Amino acid sequence: MTVALLGGTGDIGEGLALRLAVDTDRRIIIGSREVSKAQTAASEYKSRLADRSTNAEITGAANAEAVDAADIVILAIPPFHVGDTVESIASQLDEQILVTPGVGMQGDDDGLHYHPPDTGSVTELIAERAPSDVPVVGAFHNLSAERLADLDSELDLDTLIVGDDPDAKDKIRDLANEIVGLRALDAGPLANAAEVESVTPLVINIARYSEGMQDVGVKFI
Numbered sequence: 001m002t003v004a005l006l007g008g009t010g011d012i013g014e015g016l017a018l019r020l021a022v023d024t025d026r027r028i029i030i031g032s033r034e035v036s037k038a039q040t041a042a043s044e045y046k047s048r049l050a051d052r053s054t055n056a057e058i059t060g061a062a063n064a065e066a067v068d069a070a071d072i073v074i075l076a077i078p079p080f081h082v083g084d085t086v087e088s089i090a091s092q093l094d095e096q097i098l099v100t101p102g103v104g105m106q107g108d109d110d111g112l113h114y115h116p117p118d119t120g121s122v123t124e125l126i127a128e129r130a131p132s133d134v135p136v137v138g139a140f141h142n143l144s145a146e147r148l149a150d151l152d153s154e155l156d157l158d159t160l161i162v163g164d165d166p167d168a169k170d171k172i173r174d175l176a177n178e179i180v181g182l183r184a185l186d187a188g189p190l191a192n193a194a195e196v197e198s199v200t201p202l203v204i205n206i207a208r209y210s211e212g213m214q215d216v217g218v219k220f221i
Contacts (some may be wrong), residue, residue, distance in 0.1 A: 003029070006066060010078075012145040024178040031061060032060070056073055071097070071172070075099065101125050103141055120194050122197060124193055138196060138197070146215060155199075157218060158184070162193045
């Protein structure tokens with residue numbers, strides 16, 4: 001199974017790409033609007049994995065090409081661009097599952113605050129912009145990109161999954177559970193995405209104000 005990470009050159013894309021490459025047997029495609037940028041990132045990730053026991057296949061491609069070859073498309077894209085990106089790849093979407101870790105936030109002197117789009121959440125915005133027969137799943141929202149990218153750091157974290165298509169949710173839950181130290185929990189339908197997304201600024205603010213917790217995450221017990 002092939003996973004395309006659109007925006008895979010950014011922080012969360014890098015972290016997910018590295019963890020998926022180390023812990024799963026999925027083929028990874030780094031997507032970008034610029035092919036050269038995607039290929040450079042893929043090469044850098046492979047170099048970082050050179051001293052680890054993995055035969056991961058990581059390549060770079062333009063977004064449309066990456067989507068064409070993928071079974072799962074993770075939209076690791078800033079939320080204010082993600083709607084336009086979904087519309088730009090709509091003609092390439094067929095049986096893929098769209099996955100979003102995106103969260104709308106605004107910052108001030110006190111910290112970050114949840115700032116969803118008018119649809120109620122970034123996950124629901126994507127579902128609104130995507131073709132109606134393409135399942136959308138929210139996942140990987142509350143994870144530290146820096147901690148994901150540090151392969152020497154053990155995770156022991158939870159990620160919450162939301163979506164309206166049970167089969168799609170099962171596939172993304174299985175994918176998340178393949179990442180060592182990550183546990184996926186079902187948080188219900190897309191209508192619950194705002195509650196899940198809003199945890200992200202809370203986690204970031206805890207990291208800002210609490211010494212030694214720069215890579216804090218969420219664990220439910």
